[in-house]
Amino acid sequence: MADQTGAGPAVAEETTAAAAARRWGPMRVVAALAIIAVLLVFPYLLPSGFWVDMAVQVLIWGALASAWNLSAGYAGGLSLGHAAFLGVGAYTSTLLFLELDISPWLGMFAGAGVAGLLGLVLGAITLRLRGPFFVLATLAFGFVVHILAVNLRDLTRGAAGLVIPFDGGWENMLFASLEAYWYVGLGLVAVVVGITLWLERSRFGYYLTAIRENEDAARSVGVKVVRWKIVAAALSAALTAVAGTVYAQFVQYIDPDSTTEFELSVQIALIAIVGGMGTAFGPLLGAVVIIPLGEVLRAELGGGPSLMVYGALLVTIVLAAPRGALPWLQQLVRAARRRREVSA
Amino acid sequence: MDLALQIIASGLLTGGIYALLAVGLTLIFGVLRVVNFAHGEFMMLGMYGAFWMWALWDIDPYLSVFAVVPAIFGLGLLTDRLIIKRTIGAPEVTVVFATLGLSILLQNAALTVFSADTRSVTTGYTGTALSFGEVRVSIPMLISFVVAIGLALALWAFLSRTRFGKAIQATAQNRDAAALMGINVQRVYMMTYAIAVAGAGAMGAIAAPVFSVYPRVGLSFVITAFVIVVLGGLGSVLGAVIAALLVGLVQSVVGFLVGAAWAEIAYFVLFIAVLVLRPQGLFGRRGAEVYQGA
Amino acid sequence: MLTVSEVTVDFVGLRAVDQVSFSVGHEQIVGLIGPNGAGKTTLFNVVSGMIRPTGGAVALEDEDIGHLGPADRSRRGIGRTFQIVKPFGNLTVRDNVVVAALTQGHSVPQARRVADEQLERLGLASGADTLARGLPLASRKRLELARALATDARLLLLDEMMGGLTPTEVNDALALVRELNEEGMTFLIIEHNMKAIMQLADRIVVLNQGAKLAEGSPQEIAHHPEVVAAYLGEPVEDASDSEDADGAA
Numbered sequence: 086m087a088d089q090t091g092a093g094p095a096v097a098e099e100t101t102a103a104a105a106a107r108r109w110g111p112m113r114v115v116a117a118l119a120i121i122a123v124l125l126v127f128p129y130l131l132p133s134g135f136w137v138d139m140a141v142q143v144l145i146w147g148a149l150a151s152a153w154n155l156s157a158g159y160a161g162g163l164s165l166g167h168a169a170f171l172g173v174g175a176y177t178s179t180l181l182f183l184e185l186d187i188s189p190w191l192g193m194f195a196g197a198g199v200a201g202l203l204g205l206v207l208g209a210i211t212l213r214l215r216g217p218f219f220v221l222a223t224l225a226f227g228f229v230v231h232i233l234a235v236n237l238r239d240l241t242r243g244a245a246g247l248v249i250p251f252d253g254g255w256e257n258m259l260f261a262s263l264e265a266y267w268y269v270g271l272g273l274v275a276v277v278v279g280i281t282l283w284l285e286r287s288r289f290g291y292y293l294t295a296i297r298e299n300e301d302a303a304r305s306v307g308v309k310v311v312r313w314k315i316v317a318a319a320l321s322a323a324l325t326a327v328a329g330t331v332y333a334q335f336v337q338y339i340d341p342d343s344t345t346e347f348e349l350s351v352q353i354a355l356i357a358i359v360g361g362m363g364t365a366f367g368p369l370l371g372a373v374v375i376i377p378l379g380e381v382l383r384a385e386l387g388g389g390p391s392l393m394v395y396g397a398l399l400v401t402i403v404l405a406a407p408r409g410a411l412p413w414l415q416q417l418v419r420a421a422r423r424r425r426e427v428s429a
Numbered sequence: 430m431d432l433a434l435q436i437i438a439s440g441l442l443t444g445g446i447y448a449l450l451a452v453g454l455t456l457i458f459g460v461l462r463v464v465n466f467a468h469g470e471f472m473m474l475g476m477y478g479a480f481w482m483w484a485l486w487d488i489d490p491y492l493s494v495f496a497v498v499p500a501i502f503g504l505g506l507l508t509d510r511l512i513i514k515r516t517i518g519a520p521e522v523t524v525v526f527a528t529l530g531l532s533i534l535l536q537n538a539a540l541t542v543f544s545a546d547t548r549s550v551t552t553g554y555t556g557t558a559l560s561f562g563e564v565r566v567s568i569p570m571l572i573s574f575v576v577a578i579g580l581a582l583a584l585w586a587f588l589s590r591t592r593f594g595k596a597i598q599a600t601a602q603n604r605d606a607a608a609l610m611g612i613n614v615q616r617v618y619m620m621t622y623a624i625a626v627a628g629a630g631a632m633g634a635i636a637a638p639v640f641s642v643y644p645r646v647g648l649s650f651v652i653t654a655f656v657i658v659v660l661g662g663l664g665s666v667l668g669a670v671i672a673a674l675l676v677g678l679v680q681s682v683v684g685f686l687v688g689a690a691w692a693e694i695a696y697f698v699l700f701i702a703v704l705v706l707r708p709q710g711l712f713g714r715r716g717a718e719v720y721q722g723a
Numbered sequence: 724m725l726t727v728s729e730v731t732v733d734f735v736g737l738r739a740v741d742q743v744s745f746s747v748g749h750e751q752i753v754g755l756i757g758p759n760g761a762g763k764t765t766l767f768n769v770v771s772g773m774i775r776p777t778g779g780a781v782a783l784e785d786e787d788i789g790h791l792g793p794a795d796r797s798r799r800g801i802g803r804t805f806q807i808v809k810p811f812g813n814l815t816v817r818d819n820v821v822v823a824a825l826t827q828g829h830s831v832p833q834a835r836r837v838a839d840e841q842l843e844r845l846g847l848a849s850g851a852d853t854l855a856r857g858l859p860l861a862s863r864k865r866l867e868l869a870r871a872l873a874t875d876a877r878l879l880l881l882d883e884m885m886g887g888l889t890p891t892e893v894n895d896a897l898a899l900v901r902e903l904n905e906e907g908m909t910f911l912i913i914e915h916n917m918k919a920i921m922q923l924a925d926r927i928v929v930l931n932q933g934a935k936l937a938e939g940s941p942q943e944i945a946h947h948p949e950v951v952a953a954y955l956g957e958p959v960e961d962a963s964d965s966e967d968a969d970g971a972a
């Protein structure tokens with residue numbers, strides 16, 4: 086977060102682009118443009134639909150983990166109930182689409198609203214809980230939503246699930262080509278990671294990290310801990326629901342197990358932890374690693390052994406590198422650069 | 430009236446079986462300050478142990494306890510050595526997710542080795558019942574209840590009567606003071622973890638004649654055990670026993686009145702309410718819930 | 724500036740603070756002393772809004788602030804440090820102070836400038852980009868002070884700032900408090916280092932078992948019979964006639 090160049094008095098008056106160019110240097114701007122260009126044509130570089138499908142999943146899971154990271158990584162609320170918000174997003178937009186013919190583009194906001202409200206209430210209720218108590222409360226909340234999804238049959242059709250009939254077109258967020266979902270997923274990730282990047286530099290982000298580090302100290306310097314924790318919980322829940330809508334439109338079938346189950350909450354957390362909690366790009370990196378790894382392992386070894394690897398990976402990462410892969414990689418890069426400077 | 434008695438009886442019996450699982454969970458939390466998400470998996474392994482000893486060698490599940498307990502105890506020692514020990518004093522994310530990862534690992538190891546099939550033990554007493562007036566009580570259920578409560582109370586007696594039990598309690602109250610008094614805290618942690626998960630294994634073995642076993646069976650049990658432990662006051666052994674009976678009762682009564690799903694929602698909501706409003710549990714003293722995060 | 728009237732705090736089965744009243748005038752330095760468990764830190768928590776008292780009132784500039792939480796009290800000018808320091812460990816030293824400055828309504832670049840000024844003044848500028856958890860104890864204590872100063876505090880509550888410091892560091896801390904005081908800062912200080920507080924304070928409040936035992940100038944307190952008795956029967960060191968470094972009770 087620290088800006089090594091030191092912010093001079095002129096910063097506020099500079100335009101964003103000029104400031105970016107000054108801070109990053111022209112090389113980095115070129116690199117960023119190149120990355121954007123590659124991302125835009127990426128699905129067409131992949132050998133088959135299988136890989137495009139996986140790439141879209143990476144984006145959706147990356148967005149889910151990034152949304153989780155907003156409250157867990159920055160504000161310190163390790164939630165094990167986030168699948169509930171994924172489910173709320175998926176079910177809200179799908180039901181609005183099926184029952185009232187409302188476009189998922191609008192339903193997405195409705196889902197985000199409902200989930201945001203739920204996140205706000207849950208955030209307010211669990212405000213004072215710390216450590217394992219917070220984890221257990223979110224876990225219980227996740228179970229409540231799952232049980233409701235199974236049992237409110239009049240609304241959700243229970244375990245039978247909901248099929249989204251294919252009626253292709255932008256207005257319905259339904260596409261015949263997998264590539265189109267890549268761009269939807271890319272937009273989704275851009276929004277969530279963009280919000281995270283903005284947060285890192287904003288007052289809000291400073292407050293959240295202070296709260297994560299020490300609530301009492303944050304209060305003592307004037308941070309309104311209650312307000313910001315609740316806002317973070319609501320924002321994280323709302324963005325998770327948005328990803329839930331995209332997920333529903335992508336798989337075109339939702340049921341309680343595929344949207345609200347406990348294991349999904351674990352997977353969301355796992356991806357963010359492996360990649361690096363409390364970093365803007367860590368959760369995305371986690372998805373890039375975990376999703377293909379999971380697919381390959383499942384194909385090679387079957388469901389049980391692949392999940393065994395997940396479990397072992399989770400244990401190893403939290404014991405050996407609890408800050409995740411990204412900070413570890415950054416350290417490696419810094420060390421390599423130092424070596425190069427020394428030898429030069 | 431008789432129906433009511435029947436419902437109460439079956440609720441208490443189920444609750445009693447849960448007690449043994451909850452006691453270990455609460456002990457681990459009270460002493461190590463670790464929420465053992467893998468607790469249900471040790472129970473699941475105990476169930477498989479009992480099942481296979483019955484299936485292969487025709488050993489009665491209640492007798493298999495004598496083999497299952499030492500085996501799971503050893504596994505507990507190993508787990509403490511490899512994982513739990515390294516989480517003490519580590520960041521919160523490590524404390525929470527290390528045991529969760531272990532749970533995923535063990536669950537899917539079982540899935541890989543034993544497949545997803547649901548298996549049940551059938552013995553001479555399966556389906557038999559005692560009649561008290563109009564109330565019928567399943568015999569295996571009754572035996573399991575008696576053994577589970579007996580073991581849970583034995584654990585409680587061990588903690589309050591023996592020298593090592595007192596060392597465990599001293600460590601639970603104040604790690605640093607216990608170390609100053611010459612207690613080997615690392616050893617206390619290791620033994621506590623192993624004893625607690627052996628309790629879960631024992632519960633699995635004695636539950637085998639009553640409940641079917643499948644790889645994910647631990648998850649549903651452990652979630653209920655969390656509810657019990659929080660209601661009883663995290664760290665309180667006797668509180669866990671009482672809360673287990675209470676939860677069994679609530680599950681049975683509410684389940685009968687409005688259906689099992691709503692009963693589950695009711696106790697999860699109760700669970701959150703207790704966490705928020707009375708974190709020391711329904712019967713706990715204040716102070717036991719204090720959590721010192723790293 | 725600060726008026727504490729008849730504040731009482733009950734914990735379960737224990738009266739931690741019992742009907743304590745005192746006041747702190749503008750630009751005064753008031754010491755709060757007493758044996759361990761006397762209720763000093765509890766009283767700090769009441770003044771800074773961390774806990775609600777069972778009874779009594781706290782007023783800042785004659786205005787009751789009992790209904791305000793710690794964040795609002797910080798915004799009204801009450802800053803504090805903690806007995807066991809609480810830095811934002813995984814933030815840089817600068818960002819620790821930036822957080823505090825932001826609550827004063829500064830923009831992020833402005834807050835950075837405020838933070839750098841405070842770090843410069845407290846001699847922490849050279850390590851501004853390192854993580855706070857890596858700082859030695861004396862620097863972490865200074866960092867807490869820098870954080871409080873960045874909130875534009877007018878009343879500083881220092882909870883055992885000298886504890887664990889070397890004699891040189893204690894002298895630096897004393898000089899810093901004096902300097903800030905000359906610039907108009909008001910202080911309420913909990914201190915176990917008797918010599919330091921006797922030198923520093925205009926007035927001293929003595930707590931014992933939750934209740935106020937005595938109040939007066941350092942001279943009066945040093946010779947107060949009950950205070951002397953409370954401190955294990957040994958005369959309290961007087962700043963003017965003892966050079967022993969350690970005066971911890």
